[in-house]
Amino acid sequence: MKSILLSLLLLWVSCIAFAQYPVVSISDIQFVTQAATGNCDDQTTYLGDTVIIRAKVVADGYESVPSGIASAATGHKNFWLQEGNGGPFSGIDIFSLSGSSVSEDIHNLLAGDSVEVVGVIDDYNGETELIPLEGNSITLLSQNLDITPAVAEIADLNDADRNNLLQTGEQWEGVYVEFHNVTVASVDFFSGGSRVSFNVEDQFGNLINVSDRYRVQKLPGEGGTFVAPNVGDQVDTLRGIILHSKNNCAGFSGRGYELHPFSESDYVYGASAPRIFNITRTPTVPSSTDDVTINADITDNDGNVVSATLYYATGTTGAFTSTAMTLASGETYEADIPAQSDGTLVRWYLVAEDDSGLVTTLPNSNPATLTYLYRVRDNGLTIYDLQYTPYSAGTSPYVGESVSVEGVVTAGVNSTDTGDLGSVYIQQENQLSYAGIWLMQGTNLTSLNRGDKVSVEGVVAENFGMTALTDIASVSVTGSGTISPTVLNPDSFSIYNAASHEQYEGMLIKFEHPTAGEDLYLVEQNADAQTGNNYAEYRVGTDEFNPSSGTRIIAGRNGANSSLYVSYVNDSLxxxxxxxxxxxxxxxHYGEYMESISGIMYYSFGDMKLFPRNNNDIVNYGGGPVYASAYPAEDTVCLGETVQFVNNSSAVADQFDWTYSDGGTASIKYPMYAITTPGMHSITMTATNTVDGENDQTILTDAVFIDTSANCGLGVFNHKVEFAAVYPNPAHDFIYVESSNISGSMMVSMFDLSGKKVISTTSYIRRSKVDLSELQSGLYLIEVRNNEGALIATQKVVKD
Incomplete structure (x- = not known):
């Protein structure tokens, strides 16, 4: 009782603090018309608004461990709220970053707790989220309320290809639901086998992925106890929260709607199909004289195995031949595939049936979409053999197996050139497709240079869809070789297509305009602006006026395995x-051009992307308008200390002139300057393209305070870099203002050329969407300040 009384007191105090924010129902936030979803628009009308929500916690906060059980205390903090007794449009994701400080620790919340949350409505890849404000934004109201799942159908959420069906599925986003009478269609172990998700299908073949955000589905490799189901297992009832990873719409390549169980009681299995495991193939790389023996352990938990059959075929279209597997010993069954000629591709799969008539088919319930594979080679495997697959999943047929291949280094940790990618890739000589592979992990890689011909022994792995060699046991340089890049049109990679794109994974690629003498254009500065994110990716294509056509380019983001030796990035952050x-x-910036761009082709999150290795991979970069943009790394320093200025101007600018309000000047890109007089100071910077004389100017008004108080010398200043990125620019209906290391609120103002303030908004989240739809076309100045009023950035924005 004392706890509740204290909570009510806190609620009264918070009501005073947050009185200006409206109380809004989850259904009002989540509701989207079918007309909108029919046009791939599932975005809430409350996006960017600060609101108050009162609802019930669906699952214990401590159970949400997306980054693994070991990091549960430090990872992202999520919980889901349910309104009333559940049903359509009744759930929402409450998302709090690990570094945020709120009044109620999310990990301490329990299912059935009634809470009030004050936060900002955001959207991440199709998932509507409420981000709590810093401070007293979460208040416990009552406890021990009932949580009831709503019955839903997979057919309302996804189709048989797991494409989301927005018009009927969006009502279930964030809702606690249950499915009845579904079947396990496939099981996917990933992250080196330490994590698992599985797909279940309804009677019509519609699929939904069951994933592991919660502790209950964590494998022992991540500190859990979950045992993965078998393909073919019947599930009488399956419960969980629906998350949305948007796909089948322009700019989105997620996994569709997903189910995330959070309790052991969420899995109610029916009859168990036979379990097939410990599958082996001997030899791993057969020659043309070798029969291949397939062994597998086959058991049944609630009955007996009555038959086990091996099916095999040659090539990509040959008919399958069946052969009965015999019980060799204990629970191990075996059968042979006869010897095949050198170079033959062999497809095969296993089927087991029990005395209840339940059937398990591995590796997939539908052999037309996936089988096991191997290649017959008299002279050892090639990179082509590791990479080639006729199936859209793109998974190597040799995952988990130790292999040896040869290739020529196309990117390395070191280079005789000016820097390199930082990761090692090798490519098979005289092979134009399925020829490259990433050497992801192993010894002796740092000594390799481009052009080295090497023999490598390692284990084949899939790293989120990117084939690689890991646990490399040996690398030996056997000579030298030359790999010429494969020349392609960047527009052919606008939307991922496994059949045409998978063959270039890991290869050295050069993008050029298909018409000789024509340039490529930078068609989109931030390829993820539509989803409100920035992953250091920009888009290059042939049509300057088509931002959706072209290839994604990544540079400057080491966390995404891209190069730190490429100057051309989409933001100075x-x-x-x-x-x-x-x-x-x-x-x-948009509209700039280049003759060509080369690099390593990479796959991640549903897209092919190019990794240029260093600046030499980008030929004759130029063009586009000049934009001047800059900010000081510190807004307060002591008299006599230097200030570092960060330059965010467009790449085509090559001359920079700085004027400080104490009379000082500088003419370098990144000046460090000690302002000589105390007080508040402004800085003017002019960026110029000396080739055509075009220039632009930015004025950093009251940007730096030079302090002479007693604080100086005591080390009280926290010289924290604060800055903001503004994109897209030029803009049409909106811009995003994305801050870094700004604590508290961020104040965004826009001014027209007369100095009139036309927009003023305050954001409590790192990324703020600013609506420009009411503004006339023209040039505007945007100003960003932190919660203390200090100027963080100014930038000119073109509204088209």
Whole structure:
């Protein structure tokens, strides 16, 4: 009782503090018309608003461990709220970053707790989220309320290809639901086998992924006890929270709607199909004289195995031949595939049936979409053999197996060139497809250089869809070789297509315009602006006026395995935010051009992306308008201390002139200057393209305070770098203002050329969406300040 009384007192206090925010129902926030979802628009009308929500916690906060049980205390903190007794549009994701400080520790909340949450409505890849404000934004109201799942159908959420069906599925986003009478269609172990998700299907073949955000589905490799189901297992009832990873819409390549169980009672299995495990193939790489023996352990938990059959075929279209497997010993069954000629691709799969008539088919319930594979080779495997698959999943047929291959180094940790990618890739000589592979982990890789011909022994792995060799046991340089890049049109990679794109994974690629003498254009500065994110990716294509056509380019983000030796990045924040760049940053902008761009083709999150290795991979970069943009790394320093200025101007600018309000000047890109007089100071910077004389100017008004108080010398200043990125620019209906290391609120103002303030908004989240739809076309100045009023950035924005 004391706890509740204290909570009510806190609620009364918080009501005073947050009285200006409206109380809004979850259904009002989540509701989207079918007309909107029919046009792939599932975005809430409350996006960016600060609201108050009162609802019930669905699952214990401590159970949500997306980053693994070991990091539960430090990872992202999620919980889901349910309104009333559940049903359509009744649930929402409450998302709090690990570094945020709120009044109620999310990990302490329990299912059935009634809470009030004050936060900002955001959207992440199709999932509506409420981000709690810092401070007293979460208040416990009552406890021990009932939580009831709503019955839903997979057919309302996804189709047979797991494409989300927004018009009927969006009502279930964030809702606690249950499915009845589904079957396990496939099981996917990932992250080196330490994690698992599985797909279940309804009677019509519609699929939904069951994933592991919660502790209950964590494997022993992540500190859990979950035992993965078998393909073919019947599930009488399956419960969980629906999350949305948007796909089948322009700019989105997620996994569709997903189910995330949070309790052991959420899995209610029916009859158990036979279990097939410990599958082996001997030899791993057969020659043309070798029969291949397939062994598998086959058991049944609630009955007896009555038959086990091996099916095999040659090539990609040959008919399957069946052969009965015999019980060799204990629970181990075996059968042979006869010897095949050198170079033959062999497809095979296993089927087991029990005395209840339940059937398990591995590796997939539908052999037309996936089988096991191997290649017959008299002279050993090639990179082509590791990479080639006729199936859309793109998974190597040799995952988990130790193999040896040869190739020529196309990217390395070191290079005789100016820097390199930082990761090692090798490519098979005289092979134009399925020829490259990433050497992801192993010894002796740092000594390899481009052009080295090497023999490598390692274990084949899939790293979130990217095939690689890991646990490399040996690397030996056997000579030298030359790999010429494969020349392609960047527009052919606008939307991922496994059949045409998978063959270039890991290969050295060069993008050029298909018409000789024509340039490529930077068609989109931030390829993820539509989803409100920035992953250091920009888009290059042939049509300057089509931002959706072209290939994604990544540079400056070490966390995404891209190079730190490429100057051309989509924001200067990448200089220091994901590894320290080894070259000056030149921020790219829409409309700039290049003759060609080369690099390693990479796959991640549903897209093929190019990793340029260093600046030499980008030929004759130029064009586009000049934008001047800068900010000081510190807004307060003591008299006599230097201030570092960060330059975020466009890449085509090559001359920079700085004027400080104490009379000082500088003419370098990244000046460090000690302002000589106390007080508040402004700085003017002019960026110029000396080739055509075009220039632009930015004025940093009251940007730096030079202090002479007693605080100086005591080390009381926290010289924290604060800055903001503004994109897209030019903009049409909106811009995003994304801050870094700004604590508390961020104040965004826009001014027209007369100095009139036309927009003023305050954001409590790192990324703020600013609506420009009511503004006339033209040039505007945007100003960003932190919660203390200190100027963080100014930038000119073009509203088209």
């Amino acid at each position: 990448w200089e220091v935010s994901s590894g320290i760049m080894n070259v000056p940053a030149n921020v790219v």
